[in-house]
Amino acid sequence: xxxxxxxxxxxxxxxxxxxxxxxxxxxxxxxxxxxxxxxxxxxxxxxxxxxxxxxxxxxxxxxxxxxxxxxxxxxxxxxxxxxxxxxxxxxxxxxxxxxxxxxxxxxxxxxxxxxxxxxxxxxxxxxxxxxxxxxxxxxxxxxxxxxxxxxxxxxxxxxxxxxxxxxxxxxxxxxxxxxxxxxxxxxxxxxxxxxxxxxxxxxxxxxxxxxxxxxxxxxxxxxxxxxxxxxxxxxxxxxxxxxxxxxxxxxxxxxxxxx
Amino acid sequence: xxxxxxxxxxxxxxxxxxxxxxxxxxxxxxxxxxxxxxxxxxxxxxxxxxxxxxxxxxxxxxxxxxxxxxxxxxxxxxxxxxxxxxxxxxxxxxxxxxxxxxxxxxxxxxxxxxxxxxxxxxxxxxxxxxxxxxxxxxxxxxxxxxxxxxxxxxxxxxxxxxxxxxxxxxxxxxxxxxxxxxxxxxxxxxxxxxxxxxxxxxxxxxxxxxxxxxxxxxxxxxxxxxxxxxxxxxxxxxxxxxxxxxxxxxxxxxxxxxxxxxxxxxxxxxxxxxxxxxxxxxxxxxxxxxxxxxxxxxxxxxxxxxxxxxxxxxxxxxxxxxxxxxxxxxxxxxxxxxxxxxxxxxxxxxxxxxxxxxxxxxxxxxxxxxxxxxxxxxxxxxxxxxxxxxxxxxxxxxxxxxxxx
Numbered sequence: 001x002x003x004x005x006x007x008x009x010x011x012x013x014x015x016x017x018x019x020x021x022x023x024x025x026x027x028x029x030x031x032x033x034x035x036x037x038x039x040x041x042x043x044x045x046x047x048x049x050x051x052x053x054x055x056x057x058x059x060x061x062x063x064x065x066x067x068x069x070x071x072x073x074x075x076x077x078x079x080x081x082x083x084x085x086x087x088x089x090x091x092x093x094x095x096x097x098x099x100x101x102x103x104x105x106x107x108x109x110x111x112x113x114x115x116x117x118x119x120x121x122x123x124x125x126x127x128x129x130x131x132x133x134x135x136x137x138x139x140x141x142x143x144x145x146x147x148x149x150x151x152x153x154x155x156x157x158x159x160x161x162x163x164x165x166x167x168x169x170x171x172x173x174x175x176x177x178x179x180x181x182x183x184x185x186x187x188x189x190x191x192x193x194x195x196x197x198x199x200x201x202x203x204x205x206x207x208x209x210x211x212x213x214x215x216x217x218x219x220x221x222x223x224x225x226x227x228x229x230x231x232x233x234x235x236x237x238x239x240x241x242x243x244x245x246x247x248x249x250x251x252x253x254x255x256x257x258x259x
Numbered sequence: 260x261x262x263x264x265x266x267x268x269x270x271x272x273x274x275x276x277x278x279x280x281x282x283x284x285x286x287x288x289x290x291x292x293x294x295x296x297x298x299x300x301x302x303x304x305x306x307x308x309x310x311x312x313x314x315x316x317x318x319x320x321x322x323x324x325x326x327x328x329x330x331x332x333x334x335x336x337x338x339x340x341x342x343x344x345x346x347x348x349x350x351x352x353x354x355x356x357x358x359x360x361x362x363x364x365x366x367x368x369x370x371x372x373x374x375x376x377x378x379x380x381x382x383x384x385x386x387x388x389x390x391x392x393x394x395x396x397x398x399x400x401x402x403x404x405x406x407x408x409x410x411x412x413x414x415x416x417x418x419x420x421x422x423x424x425x426x427x428x429x430x431x432x433x434x435x436x437x438x439x440x441x442x443x444x445x446x447x448x449x450x451x452x453x454x455x456x457x458x459x460x461x462x463x464x465x466x467x468x469x470x471x472x473x474x475x476x477x478x479x480x481x482x483x484x485x486x487x488x489x490x491x492x493x494x495x496x497x498x499x500x501x502x503x504x505x506x507x508x509x510x511x512x513x514x515x516x517x518x519x520x521x522x523x524x525x526x527x528x529x530x531x532x533x534x535x536x537x538x539x540x541x542x543x544x545x546x547x548x549x550x551x552x553x554x555x556x557x558x559x560x561x562x563x564x565x566x567x568x569x570x571x572x573x574x575x576x577x578x579x580x581x582x583x584x585x586x587x588x589x590x591x592x593x594x595x596x597x598x599x600x601x602x603x604x605x606x607x608x609x610x611x612x613x614x615x616x617x618x619x620x621x622x623x624x625x626x627x628x629x630x631x632x633x634x635x636x637x638x639x640x641x642x643x644x645x646x647x648x649x650x651x652x653x654x655x656x657x658x659x660x661x662x663x664x
Contacts, residue, residue, distance in 0.1 A: 073269060186273045188308035189345055192266050 001052035001149065003045040004111040005079070006102055006132065007038040009063045009070030010122040017122075023092060024224040026122055032063060034070035037117035039077070039184035041177050045115050046078045046185070048149055055112070056080035060105045062090060062098060068200055076187030076195035083108060087204040092217035095123070099131030101215060104208035106136060108201075113154065114174040118143060133174035140174040141167050145181055260588040267344045274352035277306060282356060289357055289486040290636060293478060295440055296360045296486045301394050303349070310393040313368070317389050324381055343590030347532040347583060354536025356633075358640045359486030362647075365529050366436040366487075367391055371398025373522045374445045374463060378506040387443050387465055399441035401432040401492050409653050412461055417448035417494070419462050426504065428464060428472075428497040438490030439478045442468050446494065450509060463505040472497035483639030520598050526648045527605035528586045528596075534608035535579045537641050541619035541634055542572045548623055559622075568622050575611040582608060599661030606654035609644035616641040 009032035011017050018027045034042075045057040059074050059082035066086045075082060083105045090101065106114055114136075119126035133140030145164060146157035149171070158165040159178050169175075187195070205212050213219055239248050253259045263271065281302060288294035304310040353361050372391040376384055390396035407414035417430025428448055432438070444466040449459035466473055476491040501507055549560030549569060559565045582604045589595055596604065616638040620627035627634050645651045 069265065072265060076269060186277055186306050187269060188306075189270070189312055190308050192269050192273075193342075193345075195269075196266060 001049055001055040001112045002058065002110065003049055003055065004058050004060055004106050004109055004114045005038065005041045005045045005074070006106075006114065006116040006129070007042065007059050007061045007070065007074055008035040008117075008120045008122075009033065009061055009067050010035045010120065013121060019227055021227075024227045025092065028064050028067075031069050032067045034073040035117065035121050037119065037121050037179055038070075038074070040179055040181050041115040041117055042074045042077055042079060043182045043184040044147060044177055045113075047182060048113070048147065052149065058082065058109055058111070060102055060109075061085070062093075062101050062105075064088075064091065066202055071200060072195045073187060075198045075200075076191040077185055078191060079198075081199045081201070083201045083203060085203050085205070085208065087206075087212075089205050089212040089216045089218075092220055093215045094220045094222050095125040095127045096131055096221060097215040097219050099128050099135055100210060101205065101208065102128070103132045103135035104210055105203065106132065108203075108208075112171045113149070114138065114172070116174065116176045118176050118178050129174060129176040136174070138172055138174050139169050140176070141169050142176045144175045144177045147175060147177070147181070260584040260591075264344070266342075267348060270345060270348050271352060273307070274349055277303065278352060278356055282353075282360075286356060289360070291485065291630075293488075294486075295488055296357070296363050297394070297397055297440065300360060300364050304394045307349075309349075310395070313392040314389060317384075317392055321381060321385060324384075328381065341591065342587070343528070344587045347528070347587065350529055350532040351536040351539070351583075354533040355540035357486040358533050358537060358637075359484035361529070361533055362436055362484055362487035362643075363397075364394070365526070366400055367396075367398040367441075368394060369525065369529070370400040370522065371437075371441075371443065371445050373525070374400055375465060375505060377522070378463070379465075380507050383465065383502070383505065383507070391443060396442040397437050397440055398443045398445070399435050399437040399492075400445045400447075401435050401438070402447045403432060403434045405431065405433050409650055413457070415447070415449050415456075415461075417446070418451040419448040419464065420451050422498070424501060426462075426464065426499050426501075428466075428494050428499060430494050432492040434479075434489055435492055436487055436489055438492055439475055439488045441475065444468070444473075444492065445505070446492070460509055462509060464499055464503045465505060466497065466499065466503065470497055470499075482642060483636065484643055521595070523649065524595055524598060524601040527601040527654075528583075530605050530644055530648050531579060531582050531586065531608040534612035534641070534644055535576070535583050537612045537637050537644075538572065538576045538579055538615045541615050541637055542569070542576055544633060545569060545572060545619050545622050548626075565622060568618050572615045572618065575615050579608045579611055597661070599658050602649070602654040602657040605648065606651055606658065609641075610651065612641040612644055613638075 011026060011028060011030055012033050015030070019025065020027050042057070042059070049055045049057055057079040059071055059079050061071055061082065062085045064086060066084065068084060071082045071084060085101050085105050093101070114132070116129040116132065118129070129142065130140055141154070141156045141158060143159040144156045145159040148155045153168055153170045154173060154175060156167045156169065156175060158167050205215060237252070239245050250259070282289070282299060285294060285299070289296055289299070350361050368391055372388050375388050379388070391398045402411050404414070404416055406416065417428070417432065419426045419428050428446060430448055432446070446464045446466050448462055448464065449456060450462050451459060468475065472495045474493040476493070478488040478490055481489055546569060549565050550558055552559045560569070586596065586604070616634060619634040620638050623632050623634055626632045629635060
């Protein structure tokens with residue numbers, strides 16, 4: 001079974017991020033790392049391929065400056081190869097443009113299953129996986145907390161607010177996974193040493209047959225008109241106990257729907 | 260080499276993640292609760308495939324030795340772990356939090372396994388070395404005695420007496436890393452043939468825990484390195500066969516001195532890496548503290564006396580880092596430092612780590628003296644780097660001897 005995992009390489013969340021005042025977007029010119037939320041998809045893919053006893057895991061990523069730092073981490077975990085789309089024309093690409101690029105890159109492979117994170121840790125749109133599925137004409141299942149493959153289909157436990165839905169879906173298909181679907185492995189010594197020599201197919205938008213005008217700033221269907229510092233956190237409500245504090249706390253929690 | 264490679268950085272990050280998840284939550288038990296570090300070390304080995312790599316390298320080596328012993332021509336030497344960075348990075352990262360774990364690991368899979376590997380027969384290596392290299396078994400290397408420290412061989416009182424085809428071992432050892440829990444112990448003694456002690460041969464035997472007459476003490480209380488159990492061993496008429504005499508011969512193999520020096524060299528590189536971990540951690544927490552601790556209305560980092568401390572720490576970090584880089588670069592080229600150079604590296608790194616850690620305590624003021632702030636522990640841990648693996652004084656002698664030769 002061949003599995004493609006969409007992975008994003010993002011600025012290290014441990015370092016304070018910086019916004020570009022001109023483009024009003026996050027600066028991505030420093031070293032990028034594997035988005036932690038994608039490590040779950042990579043691990044899930046590796047486990048599914050292991051369980052199938054054949055096939056391999058391919059990574060698909062879009063990043064500036066031919067960045068491969070995050071890809072090498074996923075390759076060290078055990079993925080076999082990667083397709084990296086890197087092109088100056090992609091600067092400013094919105095979620096739909098990203099989906100177009102990823103779908104075209106995935107189209108160069110013939111996966112039985114495509115995995116993606118629910119959302120990236122730096123963009124948070126959460127729309128790309130479903131868009132990729134639609135562009136590829138694949139069925140998609142979102143919010144998977146558990147995946148099993150059986151006789152040409154996937155069985156997914158789909159996280160809901162109240163519990164989970166059991167979903168069956170024929171393959172090929174796209175599944176987005178939640179954090180915690182599996183425990184991502186650490187790259188082993190052997191994996192780290194082998195990662196450097198694993199193939200990374202670096203392609204441009206032209207290689208994918210995509211019109212440069214349909215992606216990047218030119219193809220964006222949105223515009224960032226302004227960026228402002230987040231408002232300071234407001235002080236919380238102080239409840240002084242006049243004999244009814246417990247009732248007011250219960251009412252407050254009830255309003256938040258956490259009871 | 261002037262910086263860590265991408266692979267090194269990936270490993271450093273993976274190690275940091277592992278330590279944050281698996282070690283920091285139990286650090287209190289490791290450092291103050293006598294929790295032995297071995298299960299955590301085994302988990303580290305299994306997680307990063309270090310056990311499997313050690314096993315396959317060992318087996319290839321043994322196959323080659325068998326082929327050589329059988330007189331077959333072997334053209335290609337067995338490839339060893341090519342990049343010393345992969346050995347030193349776990350040491351550096353562990354030393355930032357629990358340097359004692361490095362001591363426990365190094366003595367078991369380093370010193371003990373090396374002692375058997377260097378002079379043992381193929382059968383002895385197969386019997387004892389592989390489980391030590393994979394951390395399946397824990398090893399101890401017992402040389403120090405209550406009255407023999409730096410003068411290890413001259414003052415040694417432990418004895419081995421022949422009794423038919425067997426030997427009877429007696430003596431006591433102290434400051435033995437892993438002593439309380441070791442499964443496999445290399446016991447070093449003098450062969451007592453009724454001759455004067457100064458003329459006696461030095462023999463090494465391999466003992467298993469539980470052997471009749473062998474007693475392993477509880478962990479000793481000590482200044483630092485609490486995540487490394489240290490103990491005493493007492494041997495009273497322990498009877499062993501010749502199969503437990505390393506090399507199965509009383510004749511000292513040629514090249515023994517060179518072998519010992521290679522082991523010391525490796526050990527001293529390890530100490531430099533430990534020093535780097537301690538220095539890096541001290542510097543990191545000190546910079547953070549200097550930025551956030553406010554006194555007299557401003558962060559203490561604004562005061563020049565604090566800045567001086569940080570600057571001196573940074574100089575030490577750069578120097579020790581460069582020594583570690585040099586070790587790695589030499590190893591990658593298939594070379595190693597001279598004995599004197601390794602001694603100089605160990606001497607400088609150990610002194611630098613102790614000085615930095617003590618200065619880190621000073622920078623933290625009263626907080627630095629409290630266990631809650633990590634520098635107190637690192638200061639206690641660092642001190643032993645100037646004592647074990649050859650004291651500062653022994654390193655100094657080795658350097659001077661080479662200069663004056």
